[in-house]
Amino acid sequence: MTHAISIDGLAYRAGRHFAIRDLRMRVPNGSVYGFLGPNGSGKTTTIRLLLGMLPPADGTITVLGHDVPSGAHHALARIGYVPERLHLYPMLTVDETLRYHASFYARWDVTEAERLRCAFDLRAEQRVGRLSKGEAGKLMMLLALAVRPELLVLDEPTDGLDPVVRRDVLAAVLEYVSTHGATVLVSSHLVHEQERVCDWIGVMDGGRLVAEMPMHAFRSGIKRLRISGAPLLAAATPFGILARRTSAGREEEWVVRDWRDDMTSWFATSDAALREVVDLDLEESFVETLRAAREAGGRAA
Amino acid sequence: MSSPRTLIAAIALAAATAVVSPLTAQSVRPNTDSLLDRIRVLDSAVIVRGRSVDSIRRSLVRPVPPIAVRRGALEVRTVAAVESRVRVAVDSVAGLIERRGGPELAARVALHAPMVLPDSSRAMFGMVRVLALVSDTARRSAPIARRPIPATATASQIADGLASMVEQFALQGVDSALAAWVMVGRVPLRAASATEAGNTYIELATTASAALRRCRDGDAPSCLDVLGIDSLPGTRLERWYAPDDYRALLGIVAPAREDSVAVTAWLKCRDDRDAAACVTAATALPNNRIPPPLSPAARVMFLHEVLTAGGPAAYGRLVNASGSVRTRLEHASREPLDTTVRRWRDRIERARPDRMRLQPGFVIASLGWTGAFLGLAVVRRRSWA
Amino acid sequence: MFGQTLYVQWKWNRDFLAFYTAVGFAAPLLILWIALPHLGLTSARELVSVGRVVGITSAVIAVVAGLTVAWHGYGIDDRVGHIYALSLPITRSRALGIRAGAAALILTLPALGVWVGASLAASQVDLPTTLHSYSGSLASRALLAAWLAHACMFALRYSAGRRAQLVLATLVICIGVLGFATEAVPSARGVIMRAGDFVISNPGPFGVLFGRWTLIDV
Numbered sequence: 001m002t003h004a005i006s007i008d009g010l011a012y013r014a015g016r017h018f019a020i021r022d023l024r025m026r027v028p029n030g031s032v033y034g035f036l037g038p039n040g041s042g043k044t045t046t047i048r049l050l051l052g053m054l055p056p057a058d059g060t061i062t063v064l065g066h067d068v069p070s071g072a073h074h075a076l077a078r079i080g081y082v083p084e085r086l087h088l089y090p091m092l093t094v095d096e097t098l099r100y101h102a103s104f105y106a107r108w109d110v111t112e113a114e115r116l117r118c119a120f121d122l123r124a125e126q127r128v129g130r131l132s133k134g135e136a137g138k139l140m141m142l143l144a145l146a147v148r149p150e151l152l153v154l155d156e157p158t159d160g161l162d163p164v165v166r167r168d169v170l171a172a173v174l175e176y177v178s179t180h181g182a183t184v185l186v187s188s189h190l191v192h193e194q195e196r197v198c199d200w201i202g203v204m205d206g207g208r209l210v211a212e213m214p215m216h217a218f219r220s221g222i223k224r225l226r227i228s229g230a231p232l233l234a235a236a237t238p239f240g241i242l243a244r245r246t247s248a249g250r251e252e253e254w255v256v257r258d259w260r261d262d263m264t265s266w267f268a269t270s271d272a273a274l275r276e277v278v279d280l281d282l283e284e285s286f287v288e289t290l291r292a293a294r295e296a297g298g299r300a301a
Numbered sequence: 302m303s304s305p306r307t308l309i310a311a312i313a314l315a316a317a318t319a320v321v322s323p324l325t326a327q328s329v330r331p332n333t334d335s336l337l338d339r340i341r342v343l344d345s346a347v348i349v350r351g352r353s354v355d356s357i358r359r360s361l362v363r364p365v366p367p368i369a370v371r372r373g374a375l376e377v378r379t380v381a382a383v384e385s386r387v388r389v390a391v392d393s394v395a396g397l398i399e400r401r402g403g404p405e406l407a408a409r410v411a412l413h414a415p416m417v418l419p420d421s422s423r424a425m426f427g428m429v430r431v432l433a434l435v436s437d438t439a440r441r442s443a444p445i446a447r448r449p450i451p452a453t454a455t456a457s458q459i460a461d462g463l464a465s466m467v468e469q470f471a472l473q474g475v476d477s478a479l480a481a482w483v484m485v486g487r488v489p490l491r492a493a494s495a496t497e498a499g500n501t502y503i504e505l506a507t508t509a510s511a512a513l514r515r516c517r518d519g520d521a522p523s524c525l526d527v528l529g530i531d532s533l534p535g536t537r538l539e540r541w542y543a544p545d546d547y548r549a550l551l552g553i554v555a556p557a558r559e560d561s562v563a564v565t566a567w568l569k570c571r572d573d574r575d576a577a578a579c580v581t582a583a584t585a586l587p588n589n590r591i592p593p594p595l596s597p598a599a600r601v602m603f604l605h606e607v608l609t610a611g612g613p614a615a616y617g618r619l620v621n622a623s624g625s626v627r628t629r630l631e632h633a634s635r636e637p638l639d640t641t642v643r644r645w646r647d648r649i650e651r652a653r654p655d656r657m658r659l660q661p662g663f664v665i666a667s668l669g670w671t672g673a674f675l676g677l678a679v680v681r682r683r684s685w686a
Numbered sequence: 687m688f689g690q691t692l693y694v695q696w697k698w699n700r701d702f703l704a705f706y707t708a709v710g711f712a713a714p715l716l717i718l719w720i721a722l723p724h725l726g727l728t729s730a731r732e733l734v735s736v737g738r739v740v741g742i743t744s745a746v747i748a749v750v751a752g753l754t755v756a757w758h759g760y761g762i763d764d765r766v767g768h769i770y771a772l773s774l775p776i777t778r779s780r781a782l783g784i785r786a787g788a789a790a791l792i793l794t795l796p797a798l799g800v801w802v803g804a805s806l807a808a809s810q811v812d813l814p815t816t817l818h819s820y821s822g823s824l825a826s827r828a829l830l831a832a833w834l835a836h837a838c839m840f841a842l843r844y845s846a847g848r849r850a851q852l853v854l855a856t857l858v859i860c861i862g863v864l865g866f867a868t869e870a871v872p873s874a875r876g877v878i879m880r881a882g883d884f885v886i887s888n889p890g891p892f893g894v895l896f897g898r899w900t901l902i903d904v
Contacts, residue, residue, distance in 0.1 A: 517816070664826075668833075671830075674838050675841065
């Protein structure tokens with residue numbers, strides 16, 4: 001499988017209290033990669049690093065086959081980017097912004113841009129500085145899609161938007177992806193939204209990527225098990241144990257990943273007895289993954 | 302000649318050495334004539350002794366530099382550290398004396414023995430090293446001021462200093478009439494620099510004197526008048542300034558404080574630009590307070606033209622001639638002064654400074670620096686943010 | 687790309703440019719056309735002095751225009767955190783080159799204003815035969831000065847970012863130390879003075895800012 005984005009050993013430091021250390025990330029071609037993480041986990045910083053906006057302290061970044069940041073301008077010509085906040089020049093009108101933006105992209109599709117402008121109900125003569133939050137979000141998405149990108153990088157694209165606008169924006173993205181097969185990297189802390197559109201998930205916390213797997217594996221592979229008679233030290237298990245917690249009596253609660261249904265047979269050979277397998281939704285899976293990662297980080301420290 | 306106190310002290314000194322001096326062996330004549338003769342003899346002895354005493358006194362204060370650099374009439378004393386530069390400078394200045402001043406100037410220069418020697422000058426913290434150009438080794442207080450130049454001065458700069466000194470030597474001992482006309486205390490052996498000539502052009506071009514404007518337009522008598530060589534009839538005010546020029550004139554000279562009427566008119570002229578008041582104030586000015594419309598620098602340029610026209614002997618003819626300034630200048634130049642005036646005017650005209658034109662080098666340098674600063678903006682390893 | 691950048695720079699700076707162009711046009715007229723008859727300045731020296739006032743005014747307008755366009759032009763990206771500029775598919779050097787070129791073009795407007803205003807004003811004054819007006823030279827020098835001022839501020843804003851203040855402070859301290867050293871270290875005085883002369887005269891970096899700024903001269 002080739003990757004639209006490939007990051008190895010990435011390191012970056014911002015100030016005294018935040019750092020990205022040894023980040024490894026793979027975004028497969030044609031995938032919709034959900035980049036999850038709490039606020040301040042480093043999602044936006046990682047995005048800016050892979051777009052060449054920030055210089056890495058160490059590591060390698062390859063985007064659409066181009067080394068970043070040395071070849072970032074080549075990669076950016078094939079990327080549609082929507083940042084988390086309005087980044088356009090406020091004194092320009094919508095029409096002037098489209099013309100300015102188009103002058104930098106050879107792939108700019110004038111017809112598509114006009115179609116999207118009408119679909120998003122944006123008036124050409126309206127000044128960008130006077131657009132509402134929803135209109136600004138739609139304009140940024142329009143600019144990203146009209147360049148016919150091979151890679152869409154969306155940083156909290158629907159944050160703060162009302163449900164109607166959010167639906168319009170996501171619909172435009174999905175329509176583009178389905179017709180052009182583009183790769184999408186979408187960063188968000190809205191877990192349920194990611195669950196609907198993404199087929200890969202990467203979870204970021206404290207400057208580290210704590211989980212990266214297909215969405216189905218993330219959704220179905222993380223379970224909560226109710227165990228009785230669990231030994232102090234568990235023997236090698238076919239599944240990963242994210243957390244062990246003591247519950248009522250001598251029972252324990254295990255949060256596990258990479259679970260498959262046939263793994264119940266392992267308990268037959270061990271001293272522990274499996275009482276119940278509880279399905280977790282994406283949000284619970286996300287929280288447990290983060291919690292486990294933080295606990296592991298605390299033990300390591 | 303020696304002062305009375307010096308004479309008395311010297312007589313006492315001479316008397317003390319009279320035993321070994323053949324002069325003192327003469328017997329004193331009892332009558333008045335012989336007493337006068339005696340005083341004359343002793344005075345001559347005092348002069349000789351005075352020079353010796355001065356040398357002794359000066360050698361105690363500052364030693365005379367050991368190295369004598371001589372070329373023609375010019376002898377300069379210096380030290381080994383600057384000898385090579387001084388030699389080059391002396392060659393240059395000696396040539397100037399020969400070309401521009403002839404034997405007369407050479408004789409005057411030979412009366413002096415200037416020094417070039419390392420010295421120090423006070424700075425904010427400590428002293429700064431300089432080269433002192435002193436006009437004479439033989440006099441304790443020289444009439445020409447000591448002139449410091451940077452210690453790293455080139456031979457050319459030392460030559461420039463020596464040439465200035467020689468130009469001042471050239472005017473020493475000259476009669477007061479000529480010295481007063483020259484005004485600047487030196488005879489211009491060297492041509493005016495481009496800047497000096499340009500300044501003279503600007504002076505003529507922006508003059509507030511009707512006479513100078515006439516001179517600029519070709520009227521030779523007006524030129525001679527403003528140069529102070531000849532006088533047209535009338536007062537200075539009538540000769541040099543038209544009524545339109547009075548306000549500018551009153552900007553640089555005011556009437557006597559006691560003349561309240563004139564002062565009131567002067568104020569009205571200056572503040573209200575009242576033409577009638579300007580006339581009143583200007584006509585109240587005493588004749589000797591009306592300033593000449595032409596600066597000394599222009600006069601010096603004219604004198605240089607005179608000396609150039611007359612060749613190396615022109616200087617000798619100028620200082621030795623008698624008569625009016627006009628007569629002496631014509632005698633020196635060996636041509637009618639009108640011709641000299643014309644040439645002087647042409648030289649000034651050619652010296653018009655071209656200050657406003659943007660030279661290609663200037664534009665290229667400016668654009669180059671602009672590009673260099675812009676280049677600094679591009680050289681940056683980190684991002685913009 | 688250049689055309690669009692030029693348009694954006696123009697739209698962002700047009701208020702300032704309009705002001706400076708208007709002032710550049712009006713200043714010579716006001717000074718010469720109105721002041722001369724009103725104050726009765728007629729002598730050649732007074733005309734040269736007034737011409738110098740026009741020249742220095744033009745110099746100030748040009749330098750301030752250059753500094754403002756650079757400072758304000760940087761602000762258009764600073765306001766949005768530079769994200770838009772950084773996300774465009776263009777190298778940093780090319781982007782800055784295009785911006786500088788666009789700014790150089792729009793800075794011709796104040797110089798044009800000076801040229802037209804100075805020419806018009808000088809044509810209304812009776813100059814003596816020995817004096818001439820130099821509206822073209824004045825406007826050209828104003829343009830070079832505007833470009834230089836713009837380049838200096840452009841370099842400060844785009845090269846050092848938040849460290850611009852540190853660079854500026856270091857420069858000021860260096861100038862102060864050099865000035866003190868001129869007296870405190872007499873042996874270095876010659877070198878320091880020559881360096882200072884080079885800086886403010888042709889072909890030094892700031893030679894265009896110093897020198898003869900005048901509309902009327904011999």
